[in-house]
Amino acid sequence: MKFFIDTADTAAIAEIKSLGMCDGVTTNPSLLAQAGRRDTDALLREICDLVEGPVSGEVVATDAAGMIREGERLAGLSEYMVVKIPTTYDGLKAIAALSGQGIPVNATLVFSPSQALLVAKAGAAYCSPFVGRLDDVSHNGMDLIEQVVTIYTNYDLETEVLVASVRHPNHVVEAALMGADIATIPPKVIKQLVQHPLTEKGLAAFLADWDRLQGK
């Protein structure tokens, strides 16, 4: 399973990359706003140079022609850029056009299996179902992942399932059990994934015994 990092914070990306846990990065307008830099093209280029793997940058146009223009510009920033397109009717037109030009597209804001089926047929390289936001409205986000993995497997669709809106370690574990290709994970959740109270407790006991052996 590939781990993408869900942030535009270059320091956090560099740290997680040094752990060997960064196969790519996803950003969106909110994450770019959090990074607090107006030179978003320069920031996306920096992230691409750092990651040397797929980096998603999102269009803000909402009409197909605007999305295609913006997507072509974003794709020109780096060989690693992936263009994020919202899953609307106009978005489908942009996904088909950009994918047809060989530009990798990440279909974002996917909340239903029908949307996932359509973006795959339109040629998206990645499909991003948002699990946390579904949980927030009393749906089970992971049910959607199971459905999308089943549909893509049934028809050998090449679009990769990119689990997005990850909020806690169980989202990642369940995604792995379901065979999702990728999870995009906030830096905080990467840290949570390695924590276990019994590891902390066991380590403290080992160190206390070691100190006793040394006569401390």
Ligand code: E4P
């Ligand atoms: C990534 O591609 C998504 O934009 C991101 O995971 C959304 O996460 P959120 O629902 O926590 O904002």
